[in-house]
Amino acid sequence: MMRCLIQKKTFLVILSALLLFALLRYWTLRATTTVDVGPGQSNKAQKVLKERLQNVQNSYDNIPYVLKESVAGRLALNGCVCEADKKPAIDLPFAQVLFPRVWAQDDFHTAFQEAKLAQVKSRRQQEYNSFQQRYQTPADLLVIAEANSPLQYPTQGVVVRPLKTIVIPGLGLKEKHRQLHTVNLTATVGTFDVLATVDGVSVRGQGVMHMTLSSSLLSTLNRQLQFVTYTNTLFHPKTADTVQFETDGHQSVFTIKVGHAVIPKLYHSGYTGEYNISSLVTIATKTFLRYDKLQDLIDSIREFYPTIAIVIADDNEHPQPVIGPHIEHYIMPFGKGWFAGRNLAVSQVTTKYVLWVDDDFLFTSNTRLENMVEVLEKTTLDMVGGAVREATGYTATFRHTISVEEGGEEGDCIHIRNGYHHVIQGFPNCVLADAVINFFMGRTDKMQQVGFDPRLNRVAHLAPSMWISSLVLLTLRKWLFSGPILPEFFIDGLGILHIASCDDIIINHASKIKLPWGKSDSEKAYAKFRYSSSDAGQIRNALFYFKNRLKCMSSN
Structure with a gap:
């Protein structure tokens, strides 16, 4: 009897180990193909077409x-001038009203010191070239159909x-x-x-x-x-x-x-050699009932980036001051919500890139923002996500692909799957995906273009039932893991945002393992808002159905 019991336990241990290995293998599965998303990918075709x-x-x-x-x-000539109409010889009363003249200003360059103008021009040209490479595709090249x-x-x-x-x-x-x-x-x-x-x-x-x-x-x-x-x-x-x-x-x-030409939106960061993170990146976050964790986040940021700007959106009922150098603290109406807070924070960013972090994240020596900037500077990508390390030691990236299937009059079907498209050439730890984990850096103008729908109030992540159906695993995930992605944001950004995920850029997540009787009043209040059984699901469904014209969603 004892021997039979030991055999059963051994079998269960082996089976559990095999299941765990298969699960880890599934999560860490890597693509076998690579793709070049560098700015010069179409130069060869462009040269052939030009010839x-x-x-x-x-x-x-x-x-x-x-x-x-x-x-x-x-x-149109390859050059332009801004010329004002000549002033009439006789200045008649009300002449400008009756015969309005064109005025002109051609001294924008004087906003910069003469000694620095050449450097500014060079940097502007570099930024403009990058802008053109991101916005132009091979479909924009002039192609002549020879006389077949x-x-x-x-x-x-x-x-x-x-x-x-x-x-x-x-x-x-x-x-x-x-x-x-x-x-x-x-x-x-x-x-x-x-x-x-x-x-x-x-x-x-x-x-x-x-x-x-x-x-x-x-x-x-x-x-x-x-x-x-x-x-x-x-x-x-x-x-x-x-x-x-x-x-x-x-x-x-x-x-x-x-059509009109797209007016460039270039960011003058001032750096010339190594990446000056403080001039290139602003950190944005949203806080609610977690001032202690917010302060831990700020302290961890200052350890590695003492002068980087931090923008905080706060919708607490009784706001507390958050002060310090290079900190902007914006107070919102009580309970306005996570997405509205993101919109507010991102709207105040003036740097080229914005990094989003949750208020319970912690910077470490592995949180290398320079690596994120390098990916964005050397490719045509708009956003790069990192990885989040939980207190349990588990590191998550939650990379996903999104596809839309046309569905006729009833609406389209959207499919979200674990995985990614390709490894990025030159960045072996980075892959192309359509949705990433809740720790990412993006081009500020593209983030603002997509925006976060403020009608999604306190709901932060995809409904857990869509990810793990088992009640036991769901409970464990809720306690142990950070939220995976923001499907509403990435669905709105599909076709607009080109996204990468890099597993070697890691931020820590504050421990979520707390027994119910060990929680503070603020933690209990936060859980009440975060995990309440409200009508948030119905709001999301209504937005998916009407705003995004979807009839259904599938995910794994």
């Missing part, structure tokens, strides 16, 4: 043309500013000799003209939406096509003109995007 475009543009250079000045004056059919035209990358004029690149006709070669162009929100005229080519429809060009010589017609211009005449935000380009028996369609 191809030059070959197209250099064709028929030997055919003369006559410049059309009225059209040339409308084209007789027609040659741009397939993508043609952009015109509202009510402005451009030369349409890449137009051409490649066909056998015939008596008369003819092409037609038709637009919907713009007009055509020619920058120059070529002898022997008939051009009909200058200044209107339909243009016909014809010539008995194919070479002269192709030369004339190099000077065809497009002028936007009707501007609507985020629109494009669908241009029809046709010849006898063949028709093609291409688009010309119409």
